[in-house]
Amino acid sequence: MLTDKQLLQLFKTDKDAGFRVLMNQYQEQVYWHIRRMVIYHEDADDIVQNTFIKVYRFIDKFENNSKIYTWIYRIATNESLTFLKSKKRRSTVTIDDEQNSLINELKADSYFDGDEVQLLLQKALKILPSKQKAVFNLRYYEEMSYKDMSEVLTTSIGALKASYHHAVKKIEKYIKNER
Amino acid sequence: MKDEIKKEVEQLAPMLVQLRGKNPFKVPSDYFNNLEQEVISTIDVDTLLLSKKDSDKSIPSDYFESLTDKVLNTVSPQESKSKIVKLWNIKLIAIAASFVAILALVAWPETEDLIPNQTYSQEITTEEAWEYLSLSEEISLVDLIDDEDLNQLFEDNDLEINIDDLLLDNIIYQLTDNQLQELL
Numbered sequence: 001m002l003t004d005k006q007l008l009q010l011f012k013t014d015k016d017a018g019f020r021v022l023m024n025q026y027q028e029q030v031y032w033h034i035r036r037m038v039i040y041h042e043d044a045d046d047i048v049q050n051t052f053i054k055v056y057r058f059i060d061k062f063e064n065n066s067k068i069y070t071w072i073y074r075i076a077t078n079e080s081l082t083f084l085k086s087k088k089r090r091s092t093v094t095i096d097d098e099q100n101s102l103i104n105e106l107k108a109d110s111y112f113d114g115d116e117v118q119l120l121l122q123k124a125l126k127i128l129p130s131k132q133k134a135v136f137n138l139r140y141y142e143e144m145s146y147k148d149m150s151e152v153l154t155t156s157i158g159a160l161k162a163s164y165h166h167a168v169k170k171i172e173k174y175i176k177n178e179r
Numbered sequence: 180m181k182d183e184i185k186k187e188v189e190q191l192a193p194m195l196v197q198l199r200g201k202n203p204f205k206v207p208s209d210y211f212n213n214l215e216q217e218v219i220s221t222i223d224v225d226t227l228l229l230s231k232k233d234s235d236k237s238i239p240s241d242y243f244e245s246l247t248d249k250v251l252n253t254v255s256p257q258e259s260k261s262k263i264v265k266l267w268n269i270k271l272i273a274i275a276a277s278f279v280a281i282l283a284l285v286a287w288p289e290t291e292d293l294i295p296n297q298t299y300s301q302e303i304t305t306e307e308a309w310e311y312l313s314l315s316e317e318i319s320l321v322d323l324i325d326d327e328d329l330n331q332l333f334e335d336n337d338l339e340i341n342i343d344d345l346l347l348d349n350i351i352y353q354l355t356d357n358q359l360q361e362l363l
Contacts, residue, residue, distance in 0.1 A: 016219075023215045031211070035204050045210075052218045053225065114203025121198050140188070140199065143181045165191055172192035 001025055004068045011059055019056050026069060027052070029142070030076050036137045037080035037130075039102070039122070041111040047083055051076045070151040073144075077134050077152055084130045099126050124174040128167055135160055136167040 002010065002021055011018035030051060035044040054075050062071060091098065103119055106112045114122070125133055131153070138144045138152065139160075146157045153160065188195050 019219070020215060023218065027214055028211055031206070031214070032202070032204075035206075041204070041206060048214070049218050049221060053222055056218075056222050111205045111207070112203055113205055117198060118200065118203040122203075139184065140195070143184050168188065168191040168195060172194055175194065175198075 004064070007068060008062070008064070015056075015059075019059070022055065022059075022068070022072075023052060026072055030072055033073065033137065033142060034076050034080050036141055037077070037134060038083060039106070040109070043083065047076070047079045051079050054079075066151045067148070070148050073138075073148075073152045074154070077138075081130050081134065088130075095127065099123050102126055120175055120178055121171070123178070124171045127170065127174060132163050132167050135163045136171070139164050140168075 002025070007018060007022060007025075010021060027048070031044060031048045034047045034051070035041065038044050038047060051072070055072055062068070093101070103123060106114070106119060106122060125136070128136060134153065135149065138149050139146075144152070146160050149155075149160050150157050155163075185196060
């Protein structure tokens with residue numbers, strides 16, 4: 001695995017070669033982050049492609065102020081949040097209906113293999129606002145430090161801690177009530 | 180799970196430590212093997228399209244050199260030459276107009292005779308209008324369309340109207356709370 005410095009150097013000498021290395025290093029974790037945000041594979045596939053296309057276009061403008069991986073995560077998170085926002089704008093159903101249709105769709109989805117507990121967790125995650133869901137996913141699944149999360153979400157560490165704690169409590173309460 | 184994060188979740192909601200479990204999501208086989216190539220292909224196409232766009236925007240080499248002159252010529256055109264109007268043309272038109280006027284006056288009584296001396300001062304009542312219409316041959320829109328076109332029209336899926344969509348998109352926002360309650 002190349003360091004950021006090595007990767008950027010490679011980009012300077014051979015952009016395409018640099019990009020191939022970068023994709024190999026980050027494509028899976030970026031995909032899983034997006035997939036947890038948008039749930040469905042087809043949507044995640046579109047967003048992950050857009051994310052890496054943006055990475056390719058703007059890598060020349062990348063300033064070494066942050067890590068490459070937090071920068072890629074920032075693009076991926078913004079793309080996912082934009083997608084969810086436009087999806088929500090188009091939707092006219094209530095949160096209850098959304099949760100029920102999510103469960104039905106996941107049960108029928110050939111790319112979902114979760115048990116009842118996993119379905120319940122997905123249902124619980126649906127009650128979180130999109131940005132809070134991103135906070136929860138980055139910490140709970142990606143095991144990201146608050147410092148890196150702060151770079152990804154351009155939010156203060158204190159605010160992220162509060163948001164994560166609140167999200168965890170909300171999910172726990174929801175699951176207890178549903179069980 | 181990293182110890183620090185595990186402890187944090189245990190303190191907040193112990194139940195969630197066990198729930199994390201395995202990843203329930205799957206991807207198509209070979210997805211990650213092909214993703215890189217897919218993205219690179221898209222970038223290649225985009226680059227090609229962008230370069231095409233740039234070439235479309237190309238301008239003649241001396242465009243900017245001649246632009247100032249073109250603009251100046253447009254905003255301050257050279258002195259316009261005065262227009263010369265030949266008078267014999269006006270005379271000719273006047274003579275032609277006189278002939279037309281004379282012919283119209285001579286022909287007028289004859290054309291007047293052709294118009295039936297009938298007035299429509301009486302107003303037609305609604306009943307009379309309905310009676311007249313019911314006697315006239317009924318022609319509907321459907322009669323004006325060929326059978327073949329008509330069949331095609333009803334087979335066209337684009338013309339299908341979803342009543343639910345109509346209700347949601349247009350009607351539901353115009354109803355009062357009471358009307359909505361009655362509807363439900």
